[in-house]
Amino acid sequence: MSGTLVAKGLSGGHGHRVLFEELDLTVAPGDVVGVVGANGAGKSTLLQLLAGRLTPVAGIVSIAPSDAFVGWLPQEHERVPGETIAAYVARRTGAAAATAAMEETAALLGSDTPGADDAYAVALDHWLACGAADLEDRLPATLAELGLDVGPDALMTALSGGQAARVALAALLLSWFDVVLLDEPTNDLDLDGLARLEAFVRGLRAGVVLVSHDREFLARCVTRVVELDLAQHQVAVYDGGYDAYLEERAVARRHAREAYEEFADKKADLVARARTQREWSSQGVRNAMRKSPDNDKIRRRAQSESSEKQAQKVRQMESRIARLEEVEEPRKEWVLQFEIAAAPRGSTVVATLDGAVVRHTGDPPAEPFVLGPVSLQVSAGDRVGITGPNGAGKTTLLRLLLGHREPDEGRASLGASVAVGEIDQARSGLDEALPLGDAFEALVPAMTSAEVRTLLAKFGLKADQVGSLVGRLSPGERTRAALALLQARGVNLLVLDEPTNHLDLPAIEQLEQALDSYDGTLLLVSHDRRLLENVRLDQRWHVEAGRVTVG
Incomplete structure (x- = not known):
């Protein structure tokens, strides 16, 4: 069964703050609608309204037929302790809830409860329609197809970030939704995972509404774009793909x-x-x-x-x-004014690996892993893009080059007078137990509290975030804090591990501009295909199965 989702005059927000108003949108089978806008514009709120998880400020959301299955897959940054892969997939596909509803109504059969038979029939139909009947049988093959060498009983908390991303993709591939709502489905996926996700989305008969900051994914998949413009407090729907939206938006802004x-x-x-x-x-x-x-x-x-x-x-x-007919002045969006502060030039040879080997024994379900032997040299001014599948050893390679990990064999050395600026995948540069302002000041003692607050405000981090513990900040807020730290401290070796994760589109574009004007040494790990195309690079390293290929 396919469903059609309709929103009329839809307005959404939190408390007394309205984020967007008067959205009219129809999502028919085969439509792929991309939702774009700055962080805080209401993208996730819109998906929750369409899923029926929130009550709109105004307007209505309807689905035809009324029993169509709307699947909402939100971002999940924390894993549930004790939850297995099988339980996670059952929960994400809606099979767990459907099974619970069927068992609950089945228990009432033969009782004096009015309407028990009808309730059970509805629950059974939904259980069958969502694919719960054979989900357990379909799961192992899908996990294997995605290159996951762990079984359904493995705990989610024991998986690496790359493995968890592939399990999330497996849940999507195994879902049987009539309308699909996806919030940042590309996060943490490698190029192979992105290709599989793109093929799945393009091949769906169901209508899809998705939020993503991956510009290439949007360009390849979406047929329409909904823009939530936070600065103008406007919402607009653009027909055509993502690139057509960019052109039409530029023309509309110029005309305005x-x-x-x-x-x-x-x-x-x-x-x-x-x-x-x-x-x-x-x-x-x-x-x-x-x-x-x-x-x-x-x-x-x-x-x-x-x-x-x-x-x-x-x-x-x-x-x-x-x-005179009044014409409102277009308000400028908040823009991340980002520069990478340069340190004096260090040694000519920045980092060297000579036959370096790293062995990870790993705890189950992880398999033993070997990186190397690797022999590489990074010279001052080199700009290197690093790609490869999740789990191939890219982060381990960076740790070797920076001296964070000693090789088990061979030699690794970091040059003299190298001022390193690093954003790792975990965004762990700031003490999680301290408020953001205090953690930042501890790393840049030359700055006053007022200067720190002013700098963080330029990165969209206001009083609430500055006073909040670093560990409680969202991934996007932690990323912007890490970027602010790069601006506060001079660097001549910049190391970025998936820097665009959790950044919105305007911030990603500003990061590209900052990288273009940065003259120091750059090591950039990314699966963002447009970032790799747009940033000036003179070397490419591809890491796969513990080997590094230089191209």
């Missing part, structure tokens, strides 16, 4: 700016002319009183009539100003 400037110029001209007319009118009255003798009635009358004509022109000009 031109329309405002034309209005402002015309209003300024009329105001200036009205001011001149008033001055002439006042001057005419003063001249008439000074020059006209009392007995010269004809001259006095003529000058009085001239002054009245000037006053009439003033009134006409003011009337024209009042009749």
